[in-house]
Amino acid sequence: MSERKKPYPFDVFEPKWQQIWDERKTFKVNNPGEEGFDASKPKYYVLDMFPYPSGAGLHVGHPEGYTATDIVARFKRMNGFNVLHPMGWDSFGLPAEQYAIKTGQHPSVTTFRNIDNFRRQLKMLGFSYDWDREIATTDHEYVRWTQWIFLQLYNSYYNKELKKARPVSELEEQGLSREEIDQRRLAYVAEAAVNWSPDLGTVLANEEVEEWKSKGHRVERRPLRQWMLRITDYAERLIDELEPLDWPESIKLLQRNWIGKSEGAEVDFTLDGETITVYTTRPDTLFGATYMVLSPEHPLVDTVTTPEQKHAVEQYRAQCASKSDLERTDLSKEKTGVFTGAYAVNPVNGKQIPVWIADYVLMGYGTGAIMAVPAHDERDFAFAQVFGLPILQVVQPPSEDTDWRGFCGYEGSSVNSGFLTGLPTPEAKEKMILWLEENGKGRRKVNYKLRDWLFSRQRYWGEPFPIVWEDGRHRALPESELPVLQPDLDDFAPTGDPRGPLVKAAEWIAYTPTAHRETNTMPQWAGSCWYYLRYLDPANTERFVSREAEQYWMGSAGSPGGVDLYVGGTEHAVLHLLYARFWHKVLFDLGYLSTNEPFQKLVNQGLILGEDGQKMSKSRGNVVNPDDIVREYGADSLRLYEMFMGPLKDVKPWATKGVEGISRFLARVWRVAFRENQEGEWEINSKLVENAPEAGVLAVRKELHKTIKKVTEDINGMSFNTAIAKMMECTNAMTSADVVDVQDYDAFLTLLNPFAPHLTEEIHSRLQTAFPALAQTQLCQKSWPEWEEALLEENTVPMVIQVNGKLRDKLEVPKDISREELEKQALASAKVKTFLDGVTVRKVIVVPGRLVNIVAN
Structure with a gap:
């Protein structure tokens, strides 16, 4: 396509509009107290998860979320909001340091060069960021406030x-x-x-x-x-205060599971004068504890290990040192361990049980020691089978058809458990906790999987x-x-x-x-924990953010508080969000912030895969560079294609052919306004007129108002693909029409502007000269159009025409058409007549509002 004439001159006007937006600071938004700040407007803070500026630059998967937030930001501005839409760089990190070591360049040199490239690419795509608020976590002032x-x-x-x-x-x-x-x-x-x-x-x-x-x-x-x-x-607060947030339930569940709240008891086992405390969620199974396992890192391992087992224990601990926590806790891996030679006393029955060490027990969870109940724990069962340790049933499943081996449910009842025998599991658990506390053998405990x-x-x-x-x-x-x-x-x-x-x-x-x-x-x-706050007031040298800016953007009256819309990938579903929430809550507690949570609404965009259906990566050779797509099809085509591929949350494979289709759609929008003359220049299409008689443009106007309603609702629901589909229908109606009122067309351009800002601004700008009645301003600064309910009403209905029960034609007829007129039009249909030649019409059956069936033989 680069060798052919462009279907519309995007290569000329896209850079022009990017320069205009830069020079005029079109998307700059003021803070309270600054000149030009309009306090009467509501606020809307729309935020992207800021990128790490790698040397590879952006690939076409990155702009998906950025395009979605940009559409929302532009839409909200047109609807009268003060919109904060910033961008910055997560610029510290191990990859930058490793690259610098390999190349011999200082990481600041490579990082800032990468930032320049990322910034160029984002500006090339026409995103409406307030670049005066740009930050990098490596900026000296930013480092100051992180510290x-x-x-x-x-x-x-x-x-x-x-x-x-x-x-x-x-x-x-x-x-x-x-x-x-x-x-x-x-x-x-x-x-x-x-x-x-x-x-x-x-x-x-x-x-x-x-x-x-x-x-x-x-x-x-x-x-x-x-x-x-x-x-x-x-x-506890990180779990409890998740509930009111407008986040995907799957992300809330990931956060809850990572924090891992559980309720149970700490139990004290004794061993030669030492106390080994374990945490268990199932103290009711204490009678079934047949051995104990310590983490290899447990501080008592050296103390309890017998001289005979010392060498074996040391060897095993050395092996464990090379394994990650994920490897150690993998359910599918073969269980390994070593006996310490020591025995601990089970407090509930006085029995001595062997003490092992095994890598599936982590020092970072609970107390780093467990009581093993192999009959009712999957890992303990596997370990006991490998090492031939006793397996004693202490819980009876509710159904005799259920094998008690490995049964971990709460619906059972205690067996072989002394004073607990016969009690349902919940009652047995509570009774055991009370017994432990009364006898000084343990205590009630709420535990969390979360580590410091x-x-x-x-x-x-x-x-x-x-x-x-x-x-x-x-x-x-x-x-x-x-x-x-x-x-x-x-x-x-x-x-x-x-x-x-x-x-x-x-x-x-x-x-x-x-x-x-x-x-x-x-x-x-550290830097990514609070960047959303520095955007609010990035030039402030006296405070990390002014109280006025923070209270306005994060806690306006009538707002639930926090960032109004946060969009990013699911790879940050746990740690980034958890750490940011933690820092935010501390700053809130200390009186520096006015909201308890940083992000009110969270949306995760799905991955864009390579054309081979695999995740884009250099090693696979399936990375698509947005520079190449913009050069061939324009930035607007890339923006629209990424939104048209499917629902924002879905995983979708890239297809360059799809960008071609979007490019053709935008070319049709262009050709509603312009036609190419013999000299190859674009001149205004004669079908565009001012003050056209309503009868001549009514069909297009009705389609326009349906489109206004649909696009408005779809942007609010972040259903961008269906909004684009509706705008395609509206474009087809305008293309087919003999006359289009220029005000209707300009209203349509306003709808399309958040999606294709360059094309729509260029068309609007050119039409302003020929049609002075149009708003003499940038299109993005116009108000969002409103639909008229009267124009949404349908005065006609579709009617199916059958001959002997088989579909032969479809007619669009007035709602109030008489039965006689309907029969007349059905029989007059050219398509129907071909099936009535040489036959006799015996009867005409009319089902009002649905069909006409002509019975003939």
């Missing part, structure tokens, strides 16, 4: 009575020691079992392990001193902690010293030192002769 937020966590604790964060100064006033306060801070230091990659020289999150192992990097488990954030204090957030990374390309160490103790830097920036190192490659590559910057580390800086850096999550 400031960390200090708010460091200087706060969670008050369990009030169920909110409070300043640690309250603990100081209560006379608590420094050590006691440090143990209660929301940001604290602890020895933690981590995923350490000796090749990358850093800790990896559980979610990153498989990705980097697949690239050939080693990952092992080892204990390291780490900064942690006490997100577990917020577990491991917040340290041993990397160069991340935010340094605003912390110094002196005499083995940490303390916060004053806010006046923020931001703390990385030193300018030529060699920032990891050395394997668990303190990270910043240890190479000796002069930077030496804060004073007796104090040194923290050398770990923050994870990439």
Whole structure:
């Protein structure tokens, strides 16, 4: 197509309009207190999950969500809203650092070059972002406020009575020691079992392990001193406060499962003077506990292991160190373990049970120890079968047809369980908890699968902690010293030192002769936790966001609060959303924010696959570059095609042929307004007229008002594909008509503008000269058209015409047509007459509003 004449001159006018929008700042929106701010308008904050600017640039899957939000943003502006629609860059991270190490370029150079390319591509697609609000998490001012937020966590604790964060100064006033306060801070230091990659020289999150192992990097488990954030204090609120949010139920379920609330009991087993506490959701099965399992990392493993088993235990622990949590807990994998040689006492019956260690028990969940009831737990059952351990039934399923082996349901009743025998499971569970508490053997406990957030990374390309160490103790830097920036190192490659590559910057580390800086850096999550707040007031040097801007954009009167529409992929369904909600709640508790939740409405767009039906990737060679599509078909064609492929939430394969079809549709829209003369120039089509007689344009006008109603409802429902289909029907009606009123056509262009902004602005601009009655403004600044109910009413009905019960024709007839006139028109139909030659009409049957059947022989 690049060698052929374009069906309409998108290559000329698309760059022109992008320049106009840039120069005029068409989509800039003011904050309260700024000149030009209109307080009478309601607010609407529509947000994209901001991208990580990789060197590969955008592929055609990325603009899908951006196009959807842009349509909504343009639609809301036309409907009288102050619309905040920003864009920025999640620009720290391990991939940028690794690329810099390989190429020898500083990560700032490669990152900012990538940002320039991403920005160019987004502007090429005509997205209506307020570019004055652009941010990058690597900007020095942004780093300053990320570090400031960390200090708010460091200087706060969670008050369990009030169920909110409070300043640690309250603990100081209560006379608590420094050590006691440090143990209660929301940001604290602890020895933690981590995923350490000796090749990358850093800790990896559980979610990153498989990705980097697949690239050939080693990952092992080892204990390291780490900064942690006490997100577990917020577990209950993170679950309970999900309910009122307008999020997909599937995403809420993922969040709930990740937090993993459960109710049960802690049970104390004894072993040679030591107490081993386990957490169980099924204390009613305690009589069936036939062995105990400790995590390989449990602190009591060395204490309880007998000399005879020491070597075997050490070997097994070394094997476990190379496995990720996901590998260890995989249900399908063969169970492994080793006996410690020790026996613990079951508190409910005094029996001694063997103590094993096994990798399927994680130190990070519960207490790192379990009582194993193989009869009624799938993993325990598999383990017991491998090692020949006893399996004792203590729960009877409700049906005799159900095998008790592996039965875990709550519908059963206790058997072989002493004082619980015969009780239904819920009653047995409650009675056992009371027995444990009365006898000092345990206690009621609500537990969460959620672990505290491991917040340290041993990397160069991340935010340094605003912390110094002196005499083995940490303390916060004053806010006046923020931001703390990385030193300018030529060699920032990891050395394997668990303190990270910043240890190479000796002069930077030496804060004073007796104090040194923290050398770990923050994870990439830190910057992405709060970026939606910085968009509100990105140039503010006095505060991370002004109170006025935050209260307007996040908590306007009549609004449920928070971002009104947040669109992004399901890959961020758990951690990003969970971490952002946690930070938001802390800042809310401390009085810095006016809303309890950051994102009111969440929509996940589906993946766009390659033409081969596989996920787009360089390795598969199926990546489609939007630059190529725009060059061939124009930005508007790409935008419309991505919305026309199917429902936004669905996974869909790319097909370039489909872009061609959309391009032809836009060409038809263009040709309603223009025709090409003999000199190859576009001149206004004579079918466009002003003040046309209503009778001549009524059919088109009725179709237009149906389209206004349908497109309005579909944008509100984010059903963009069906809105486009309706606009195609309206275009066909205008193409077929002999006369089109220019005001009707301009109203149609207004409907199409959020989808195809370049084409519609160009047509509107050209028509303004010939038709001065049209709005002398950009189309995107017009008001959204309203439909007239009277024009939606149908005065005709379709009528099926049959001969001897077989369909022969369809007629469009007036609603109030008489029976006699209907018979007359049916018999006069040319198509019907061919079936009546040489036969006699015996009867005409009329079913009002539906059909006419002519009986003949």
